[in-house]
Amino acid sequence: MSKKDDxxxxxxxxxxxxxxxxxxxxxxxxxxxxxxxxCIAFAIYLFIWYPSWPISTKGAWAGLGHYSSRADVAKxxxxxxxxxxxxxxxxxSADLNAIxxxxxxxxxxxxxxxxVFRTWCAQCHGAGANGAKxxxxxxxxxxxxxGTIQDIHQTxxxxxxxxxxxxxxxxxxxxxxxxLSKAEIANVVxxxxxxxxxxxxxxxxKAGATVFADNCAACHGEDAKGGRDFGAPNLTDAIWLYGGDxxxxxxxxxxxxxxxxxxxxxxLSESQxxxxxxxxxxxxxxx
Amino acid sequence: MTNSAEExxxxxxxxxxxxxxxxxxxxxxxxxxxxxxxxxxxxxxPWIRWDxxxxxxxxxxxxxxxxxxxxxxxxxxxxxxxxxxxxxxIMAGLGLFLFTSALGRVWCGxxxxxxxxxxxxxxxxxxxxxxxxxxxxxxKAKWDAxxxxxxxxxxxxxxxxxxxxxxxxxxxxxxxxTLLQQLVHGSAPYIAYxxxxxxxxxxxxxxxxxxxxxCIYMCPWPRIQAAMMDEDTITVAYRAWxxxxxxxxxxxxxxxxxxxxxxxxxxxxVCPMGIDIRDGQQLACITCALCIDACDGxxxxxxxxxxxxxxxxxxxxxxERSGKPPKPVWKHILRLRTIIYTVLWAGVGAFxxxxxxxxxxxxxxxxxxxxxxYVTLSDGSIRNTFNLRIHNxxxxxxxxxxxxxxxxxxxTTVQGQKDGMVTVPADETGxxxxxxxxxxxSPAAKAGLTDIRIWVEDMETKDRVYKDTVFNGxxx
Numbered sequence: 001m002s003k004k005d006d007x008x009x010x011x012x013x014x015x016x017x018x019x020x021x022x023x024x025x026x027x028x029x030x031x032x033x034x035x036x037x038x039c040i041a042f043a044i045y046l047f048i049w050y051p052s053w054p055i056s057t058k059g060a061w062a063g064l065g066h067y068s069s070r071a072d073v074a075k076x077x078x079x080x081x082x083x084x085x086x087x088x089x090x091x092x093s094a095d096l097n098a099i100x101x102x103x104x105x106x107x108x109x110x111x112x113x114x115x116v117f118r119t120w121c122a123q124c125h126g127a128g129a130n131g132a133k134x135x136x137x138x139x140x141x142x143x144x145x146x147g148t149i150q151d152i153h154q155t156x157x158x159x160x161x162x163x164x165x166x167x168x169x170x171x172x173x174x175x176x177x178x179x180l181s182k183a184e185i186a187n188v189v190x191x192x193x194x195x196x197x198x199x200x201x202x203x204x205x206k207a208g209a210t211v212f213a214d215n216c217a218a219c220h221g222e223d224a225k226g227g228r229d230f231g232a233p234n235l236t237d238a239i240w241l242y243g244g245d246x247x248x249x250x251x252x253x254x255x256x257x258x259x260x261x262x263x264x265x266x267x268l269s270e271s272q273x274x275x276x277x278x279x280x281x282x283x284x285x286x287x
Numbered sequence: 288m289t290n291s292a293e294e295x296x297x298x299x300x301x302x303x304x305x306x307x308x309x310x311x312x313x314x315x316x317x318x319x320x321x322x323x324x325x326x327x328x329x330x331x332x333p334w335i336r337w338d339x340x341x342x343x344x345x346x347x348x349x350x351x352x353x354x355x356x357x358x359x360x361x362x363x364x365x366x367x368x369x370x371x372x373x374x375x376x377i378m379a380g381l382g383l384f385l386f387t388s389a390l391g392r393v394w395c396g397x398x399x400x401x402x403x404x405x406x407x408x409x410x411x412x413x414x415x416x417x418x419x420x421x422x423x424x425x426x427k428a429k430w431d432a433x434x435x436x437x438x439x440x441x442x443x444x445x446x447x448x449x450x451x452x453x454x455x456x457x458x459x460x461x462x463x464x465t466l467l468q469q470l471v472h473g474s475a476p477y478i479a480y481x482x483x484x485x486x487x488x489x490x491x492x493x494x495x496x497x498x499x500x501x502c503i504y505m506c507p508w509p510r511i512q513a514a515m516m517d518e519d520t521i522t523v524a525y526r527a528w529x530x531x532x533x534x535x536x537x538x539x540x541x542x543x544x545x546x547x548x549x550x551x552x553x554x555x556x557v558c559p560m561g562i563d564i565r566d567g568q569q570l571a572c573i574t575c576a577l578c579i580d581a582c583d584g585x586x587x588x589x590x591x592x593x594x595x596x597x598x599x600x601x602x603x604x605x606x607e608r609s610g611k612p613p614k615p616v617w618k619h620i621l622r623l624r625t626i627i628y629t630v631l632w633a634g635v636g637a638f639x640x641x642x643x644x645x646x647x648x649x650x651x652x653x654x655x656x657x658x659x660x661y662v663t664l665s666d667g668s669i670r671n672t673f674n675l676r677i678h679n680x681x682x683x684x685x686x687x688x689x690x691x692x693x694x695x696x697x698x699t700t701v702q703g704q705k706d707g708m709v710t711v712p713a714d715e716t717g718x719x720x721x722x723x724x725x726x727x728x729s730p731a732a733k734a735g736l737t738d739i740r741i742w743v744e745d746m747e748t749k750d751r752v753y754k755d756t757v758f759n760g761x762x763x
Contacts, residue, residue, distance in 0.1 A: 128658030
């Protein structure tokens, strides 16, 4: 240590030498030291004023300032809710058909609806609203219960086969396993296949047509194009709620189906329901 | 430790006070002019007005964070054109490289805000407390009424400058006259006060007290610059071979053995960094050239040629020592390195100018919806959705027609707009959903990917632009 350097005889070197290069051991500027102390003081202030040390298993020191980022968020949310109160009120009482024609309401509903959808609906209907087996796609042009803004609003408000809501949409796809023989079921399945453009056994399908007219047309319609009063799907189109292969259709017919969609009135505000209904209505399938 | 009697080295050193003396000369005048120009630009720019029509701000230079626009006279930059800003920063970087490799630390010496503001603060200090000797005396004096009065006056003027400096900054981010009114009435946004306060604080501290400490201990640039300088870089240096051995006693017996340096310390006394240039190139030298002025003045007095301290390159030393004629300045400056920097700099500049003039007034982005990649419709056709964002950079609302090629194989609709025509208000971005449908069993429906081109036509100007993207069929 402190070997002298020729060029700077007044400054000692650290004594380290790399390939003949040495390091001068200059003193630090004193204000660095003060900066360092200031940082320590600041750290102490942080520890005292803000939540810091875990004190017990119950929690940590809350800080003299009682700062909480959660309270900050709550404040922020309240701020936005207050700011939106007027438009929320207008949206909740507007004529459903008028919402999309009003640029302010529409853009508010589209943005808000997207958020509501991501939070409350995406688990079942998918983030892209494209659905999954048993959970209908909300962006195609096929609707069980109807795709006008009024229909969607009704579905979202009161749900489907949601027992807790007296106004819920109700019906069911009965289980035919006890009513029809195995052969009848097999035939009607072939018939369903044949009308939806699938590969079907012609003779069986012909026999199935009678079974269908007798048992199924009441809900699914003579032409099998579905009945929205019962939420009975169109069986002739390219879209399946549960599946269009022989095995799945057989299972549907034998055991029945009753998909449940929760009711949201009460859980979401009227404005939120209208936001999400508007949002869904404009994803490509709206009627 | 080799010698136990030796005192252990000090760990900390106090800041040495520096009292730069007034100096006259060419470089000082140059620095005055540059100070006026740079400070003038900084303080005045936000107040320049520029008429852009009814819907747009009339401030010539405005960084509008709320709408995310940057206005610069006739140029308006949107966030997606941020590459202009990136390009300007690259040019600034390359320009700095160029100047450093040619002329050393000219940036530090003349144009760096730290230098300019420190210079201004020192000037104020000199007005109030007097020149170097008076200031040294005052520094050593006891804290009596006189000293307190001078110090308080000085700090007050510094504070005024600092407030003006912090204040000018926020005017770049909002309409200056309105913001000034709000500031006076106390109704300006909270963040404006925060910025004014913190910039006032840093200006006061850095210009008044930290000064050379910033350059020596905080700024990375002095370290980086060393890598850009070479033996041909022109920088401030001392002609040791002419000046040494230095000596004061001109009348003494061996006066004829002495060099030209009369060891008057003029160069040290004027130095704002408090260094001695005669020690050679050093990190703390910002090449402000005030020592050149000081020495030239002294040489004139003692009847010696100017330039004992001068702008020169390292290669000049060897030539001068061996009596060869100096290398012309242009040969120092025109080197491979500076040429490369210049070419790069000009290349980026040319690219930016070209981009600026070629950019169209309609600009749109396409983001294909990929969740789900496609939707099967009830008749078996396949539909893709594309989110379009159309930027209307004009002062009036325009109608745009959206279409897709190849024609005939797709059905297209725009959400809410049956005819595919959308209206985007002036200076806004319109978001629209475009649905593209391939009919059941058509090639595009069955294929994996089909290339398509989405067109947007401005119905007012008939400008057409397109973006290429792909249509996803069932084949994937």
